[in-house]
Amino acid sequence: MKAPRFDYVRPDRLETAIAFLAEHGDEAQVIAGGQSLVPMLAFRLAAPRFLVDIGRIPGLRCFAIDADGIRLGALTRWRDIERNDELPRAHPLLVEATRHIAHYQIRNRGTVGGSLAHADPAAEMPGIVLTCEAEIVVAGRSGQRIVPACDFFTGALMTVLRPDELIVEVRLPRWRSGRRWAFREFARRSGDFALAGISVFYDIENGRALNAHIGAIGVAETPVRLPAAEAALNGKPITEPVIRAAGAAAFESVDPADDIHAPGDYRRALLRVLTERAVASAAGLALKGSA
Amino acid sequence: MSNREKVRFKVNGKTYETAVEPRTTLADCLRHDLKLTGTHVGCEHGVCGACTVIVDGLAARSCLIFAVQADGVEITTVEGLSEGDSLSPLQAAFRKHHALQCGFCTAGILMTAHSLLTEEPDADAGRIREVLSGNICRCTGYVQIVEALLDARAAYKMSREAER
Numbered sequence: 098m099k100a101p102r103f104d105y106v107r108p109d110r111l112e113t114a115i116a117f118l119a120e121h122g123d124e125a126q127v128i129a130g131g132q133s134l135v136p137m138l139a140f141r142l143a144a145p146r147f148l149v150d151i152g153r154i155p156g157l158r159c160f161a162i163d164a165d166g167i168r169l170g171a172l173t174r175w176r177d178i179e180r181n182d183e184l185p186r187a188h189p190l191l192v193e194a195t196r197h198i199a200h201y202q203i204r205n206r207g208t209v210g211g212s213l214a215h216a217d218p219a220a221e222m223p224g225i226v227l228t229c230e231a232e233i234v235v236a237g238r239s240g241q242r243i244v245p246a247c248d249f250f251t252g253a254l255m256t257v258l259r260p261d262e263l264i265v266e267v268r269l270p271r272w273r274s275g276r277r278w279a280f281r282e283f284a285r286r287s288g289d290f291a292l293a294g295i296s297v298f299y300d301i302e303n304g305r306a307l308n309a310h311i312g313a314i315g316v317a318e319t320p321v322r323l324p325a326a327e328a329a330l331n332g333k334p335i336t337e338p339v340i341r342a343a344g345a346a347a348f349e350s351v352d353p354a355d356d357i358h359a360p361g362d363y364r365r366a367l368l369r370v371l372t373e374r375a376v377a378s379a380a381g382l383a384l385k386g387s388a
Numbered sequence: 389m390s391n392r393e394k395v396r397f398k399v400n401g402k403t404y405e406t407a408v409e410p411r412t413t414l415a416d417c418l419r420h421d422l423k424l425t426g427t428h429v430g431c432e433h434g435v436c437g438a439c440t441v442i443v444d445g446l447a448a449r450s451c452l453i454f455a456v457q458a459d460g461v462e463i464t465t466v467e468g469l470s471e472g473d474s475l476s477p478l479q480a481a482f483r484k485h486h487a488l489q490c491g492f493c494t495a496g497i498l499m500t501a502h503s504l505l506t507e508e509p510d511a512d513a514g515r516i517r518e519v520l521s522g523n524i525c526r527c528t529g530y531v532q533i534v535e536a537l538l539d540a541r542a543a544y545k546m547s548r549e550a551e552r
Contacts (some may be wrong), residue, residue, distance in 0.1 A: 098432060102411055131454070136433040150456075150457055206446070
């Protein structure tokens with residue numbers, strides 16, 4: 098249906114946007130690419146008095162790759178990530194996850210900051226920032242603060258962002274070369290939100306995995322890290338029994354609720370399979386009985 | 389309550405100026421204010437792709453953009469694909485391959501295809517299918533649509549080479 102009535106403002110500077118939010122934050126909603134917010138408005142799940150369009154604030158659609166890692170401006174669009182020549186080497190996991198985000202038309206407009214602020218528990222980018230221990234830079238009336246991704250998401254569609262704050266940048270730590278990694282998700286139709294998804298990476302030393310990071314989407318109110326599955330990999334050469342142990346640990350780590358898209362047990366079983374496939378793929382192994 | 393906002397943008401090369409309620413989607417603005425009814429509205433929440441238009445060179449769902457956000461941009465709609473009454477090579481390929489039945493989704497699919505093939509004239513069938521997943525067609529089963537796009541690639545390659 099049609100969105101409820103609102104007034105529209107389009108500040109041309111970050112300071113102006115923050116000043117407006119400081120005054121009207123409770124009644125204002127920030128819009129960037131709008132690819133999550135406009136459907137919320139169409140369903141009337143959101144009815145702000147003001148829409149604050151930050152889409153044309155200069156300097157927020159940019160990224161930088163340096164020795165510390167990657168910095169993505171909040172208005173960076175998915176297509177910017179997909180089409181960058183350096184990122185497949187600088188952060189292959191980010192690029193692969195981005196390819197799974199929604200559809201072509203949505204990736205042309207949707208933004209990094211928008212996805213994080215929207216905080217859909219099944220969205221790819223929140224899972225990536227959590228798994229990669231990214232930092233989220235937010236700006237508000239009292240200046241900037243840096244929020245570790247593990248502290249950012251507080252519930253389904255909920256974050257620690259205050260009414261006067263908006264995301265300006267995401268910082269992903271440097272990607273070590275030689276790192277093993279994989280991203281897997283399953284959705285009933287291409288482009289839909291995943292019923293479950295998993296991102297995995299680890300480094301290799303003397304044939305053993307270390308520094309394993311595993312995070313899941315679509316199986317809880319927020320994206321989640323799976324420390325038990327990580328522990329199943331750390332210190333071991335990646336073999337089939339290790340992969341099965343990581344899958345079992347992932348299965349035991351989550352307890353998704355039933356909803357109209359899938360029963361909780363289905364998501365959990367799916368997470369086990371996706372974890373096994375992702376770790377096997379990262380290790381370059383083929384598992385029996387898995388595609 | 390909400391005031392009407394002035395917006396001005398180019399559609400198919402022609403500048404339009406109108407005043408809209410901020411909650412008016414670009415799709416509704418095109419259809420109701422500009423009377424460009426070639427753009428169809430299906431789901432109104434960004435899943436069906438029927439309303440796809442090209443905004444500053446990129447395919448986008450016009451139901452997920454408010455007209456006020458489009459102030460100053462350049463838009464191409466299905467009316468802008470061909471000149472006069474002759475079909476564009478893409479449209480001709482759709483006709484040749486019978487890539488539509490009821491036609492409701494066709495305008496959106498044409499705009500997605502035009503955006504894709506302009507940017508990636510070498511797109512293979514896998515890439516075409518992946519991109520078409522953003523447009524729902526309930527009649528054709530997509531096979532002829534994919535064939536039409538594959539066929540139309542040659543024209544996009546030629547026009548790209550002509551630009552060089």
